[in-house]
Amino acid sequence: MSLNVLWFMLIAILYVGFFILEGFDFGVGMLLPFLGKDDAERRTIINTIGPHWDGNEVWLITAGGATFAAFPNWYATLFSGFYPALFLLLLALIGRGVSFEFRSKDARPLWRTFWDWTIFASSLLASILLGVAFANLAKGVPVDAQMNYTGTLWTLLNPYGLIGGLSTAAGFTLIGAIFLSLKTSGELMDRAHAAARKLWLPTVVLILALLVTTYFYTDIVAHLGIDPGVVPIASLASLLLTGYFINRKMNGWAFGLMAAHIALTLISCFLIMFPRLMISTTDPAFSLTIYNAASSPYTLKVMSIIALIFVPIVLAYQAWSYWVFRKRILSDPKSLTY
Amino acid sequence: MLPVILSRLQFALTTVYHFFFVPLTLGLAWFVVILETIYVRRGNEAYKRLAKFWGKLFLINFAMGVVTGIVMEFQFGMNWAGYARFVGDIFGAPLAIEALLAFFLESTFLGLWIFGWESMSRGLHVATIWLVAVGSSLSALWILIANAFMQHPVGYVLNNGRAEMVDFGALVFNPKAWIMFEHTLTSGLTTGAFFVLGISAYHLLRRKEVDFFKPSFSLAAIVGTIAVVLVILGGHEQGLWLLQNQPMKAASAEALYQTEDPASFSLLTIGDLSGKREVWSVRIPRVLSLLYFNQLNGKVPGINDLQQSYQAEYGPGDYIPLVVFTYWGFRLMVAAGFAMLALAGYALYFVMRNRVGPQIRWLGLFVLAMALPYIANTSGWVLTELGRQPFIVYGLLKTDAAVSPNLTPGMVLFSLIGFALVYTALMGADVYLLAKTAKAGPSGAEAESSPSPISGPAA
Secondary structure, three states: OOHHHHHHHHHHHHHHHHHHHHHHHHHHHHHHHHHOOOHHHHHHHHHHHOOOHHHHHHHHHHHHHHHHHHOHHHHHHHHHHOHHHHHHHHHHHHHHHHHHHHHOOOOOHHHHHHHHHHHHHHHHHHHHHHHHHHHHHHHOEOEOOOOOEOOOHHHHOOHHHHHHHHHHHHHHHHHHHHHHHHHOOHHHHHHHHHHHHHHHHHHHHHHHHHHHHHHHHOOHHHHHOOOOOHHHHHHHHHHHHHHHHHHOOOHHHHHHHHHHHHHHHHHHHHHHHOOEEEOEOOOHHHOEEOOOOOOOHHHHHHHHHHHHHHHHHHHHHHHHHHHHOOOOOOOOHHHOOO | OHHHHHHHHHHHHHHHHHHHHHHHHHHHHHHHHHHHHHHHHHOOHHHHHHHHHHHHHHHHHHHHHHHHHHHHHHHHHHOOHHHHHHHHHHHHHHHHHHHHHHHHHHHHHHHHHHHOOOOOOHHHHHHHHHHHHHHHHHHHHHHHHHHHHHHOOOOEEEEOOEEEEOOHHHHHOOHHHHHHHHHHHHHHHHHHHHHHHHHHHHHHHOOOOHHHHHHHHHHHHHHHHHHHHHHHHHHHHHHHHHHHHOHHHHHHHHOOOOOEOOOOEEEEEEEOOOOOOEEEEEEEOOHHHHHHHOOOOOOEOOHHHHHHHHHHHHOOOOOOOOHHHHHHHHHHHHHHHHHHHHHHHHHHHHHHOOOOOOOOOOOHHHHHOOHHHHHHHHHHHHHHHHOOOOEEEOOOEEHHHOOOOOOOHHHHHHHHHHHHHHHHHHHHHHHHHHHHHHHHHHHHHHHHHOOOOOOOOOO
C-alpha cells in the first residue's frame, strides 16, 4: 500500500471519528432546548458532553491539518472553494464553543436561554453544512485545470447537497438522543428515549432519499457498480437495526449501531471518491487525486511515522476520558458541575 | 488586488484577536499548575481554592482561544490557497503535528480537569492540569516552528513549483523557532503574572479576602519578575538575529533610513503619509551600534540601501514594510516591557520584605498594568508579521501571489465584516464575564458554581 493510500485512509478515519463523536455532540446540542425543561436539566444535558466536546472537535482540526500536510492541493482547493460554507461553519463552531463556557457564568434566565438557543442553532447549522460539503465531495464540483474551484455557494446547495445536509442533521440528532438516553436518568432519560423513537423514521426516510439520489448524482454505478458492495448495504442495515434496538430499549446496542451507520455512510462517501479527492464536473481530467494533490514522498514518510506513534496514544487517552465519565449524570442541582 | 488587501485585513484581525487570548492561556495554565501542585503536596485546602478560582478565569479565556484558533487553521486554505499550495509540503506538517500532539492533549485533559474533581484521586487530578499546561506550551512550539519557516525558511528545496521538505530536523530546529518560543512562552508567563497581580491588587485594595490574594500576588510577583527579565533578554537576542537574517525588518523597526557606522538610535521619527519615508527625526548618536554590537561602532544597514540590495537579489519591487507600524510596534512593545520590569521588581520588593498587603503604595497601578502585556504582545506580533512584508515566506513568496484566486472582494468583505461583528460581540461578553468573575472573587465564584434553586429567581 502506498503512503498516498495510507493518508487517504487516515484522513477518512479522522473524519469518521469526527462525525461519530461530534455527531452525538451536535445532536445533543440540537435537542438541548427541547428535552431540557428547566435549568438543571439543561445543565445535565450539557454536562453529558461537557468534558468531551472540545476533544471531539479536535478531530476536525486534526483532519484539516492532516489534509494540509498530506494533500496540500486538496486543502487549498477545498478550503478556498467552499469559502462561504466554511465561513458559516466557523461561525457555528465559534458560537457553540463559547456558549458552553459562557452559559454557566451568569445565572440570569435570559442570558442562559440565549446561549441555549445559540447551541441549538449552531449545532444545526454545522451539521447541515458538513452534510452538504461531503455530499458535494461525492457528487463532484466544478474545478478547473489549475485546480481552482469555479462555482459559488449556490453550486453546493443543489438537491443532493441539501439531502446530504438534512440526513446528516437527522442522523446526528438521532444518535444524540440515544446518547442522552444512556447518560441521563429518570424523566429526562425517558424523554430522550421517546425522542429517539420519534426521530428514527424520519432519519430512515432521509437516508433512503440520500441512497436513491446517490445513484443519480454521483458516478457510483461506474465506480462501485449497481451493487455498491458491503459497506453501503451494511450502513443501511445498521440504521434499520438501530430502530429495532431503540424499540426494545436496548440503548447501548442502538448507540453502537447508529455509530456504525454514521461511520459506514461516510466511508461509502470516501469509497465513491477514491482515489479522487475533488471530483471535477468540468472535466474528469481536472480532478484532484491522491497522487496529483499529494505532498512529496519524504513528507508523507515523516508524517506517517509521527502518526503511527501518536494516534494510538491519543486514542488511548481519549477512550480513558470517556471511561472516567462513564456514569449517568443525575439532574440533582447539588451534584451538577457548572 | 482587493481580495489581497481584504484577506490581509481579515488575517490581521483574526490573528490579533486570537493572540489576545493565547498568551494568558499559556501563562495562567502554569499558575494553576503551581497552585494545585502545592495543594496536593501539602494538602493545604487554601491552595485548592486558589487553583479553582484562577482556573475558572483560565477557562473563560481558554474557550475564546480555542474557537478563534480554528479560524486560523482554516484561513490558510480559505484565503491563501496559493500559499497553501506553495508551502503545504513543509508547512502543513507542523500544523498537523500541533493538532495531534498538543490540541488533543490540552482539550481532553482540560475536560478531565474541569469535571474530574470528584471522580479521580488528587494526584491524578493535578496530573491533568500539568498535561494541559504542557499541551499549551507544545502547541506554541509547533505553531512557532511553522511561523519560523515563514520568517526564515530552512530544510526545503524548490521542486515542482513549490517548497518541498527535505530535512524535518532542520525545520524543527530552525533557530528562529526556538528564539521565538522562548520569547512567546515567557511573554505568556508575564501576561499571566500581570493578570494575577492586577486582580489581586484590586481585591487587596478593597481589603477583601486578603489572605487569599496575598499568596496570589506574591507568586505572580516572583514568576513575573523572572519571566519579564527573560522576555527582555530573549527579545534582545531576537534583535541581534534580525540584523543578520532579516535586516530590513531590523532597520524598519528603528526607522533607520541611511546606512550608518556608528549607527544612531531614533528617539522620535516622523514619517510621511506613505508610512515609508522619513520627514524628521531626533537621534542619539552611536546608541544603535551599542545595542547591536556592544561597542560604540558598527555598521547598521539602512532601509534605502537595503531596498537596493533586495531589488538586486529578488527583482524589482517595493521591499520596504510599513515603517510606521514596525517602528511604533517595536517602541510600544519595548516601552511596555520595561514598564512591566519596573512594576514586577516593585512588587517583588514587597514580597522579599514580607510586606505584601493593602498598604503597598500605588497598588492601583497594578490594576491598570493588566493592559501592558496585551500592548506588548500585540505590537510585538505586528512588528514580526508586518516587518516580513512584502513576503509571506521570506525571500521565497510574496503575499500578493499567495491569495486564493477564486475569491471575490464581496466574499471576503462579507466574511471580514462577519468576523468583526461576531468577534466584537464576543469580546464584550468575554470581558464582561472575566470582570464579573474576577470582581466576585473566590467566594463569588464558588457561590456561582452551585446553581440557583430551580423554582426561585436567578441570583
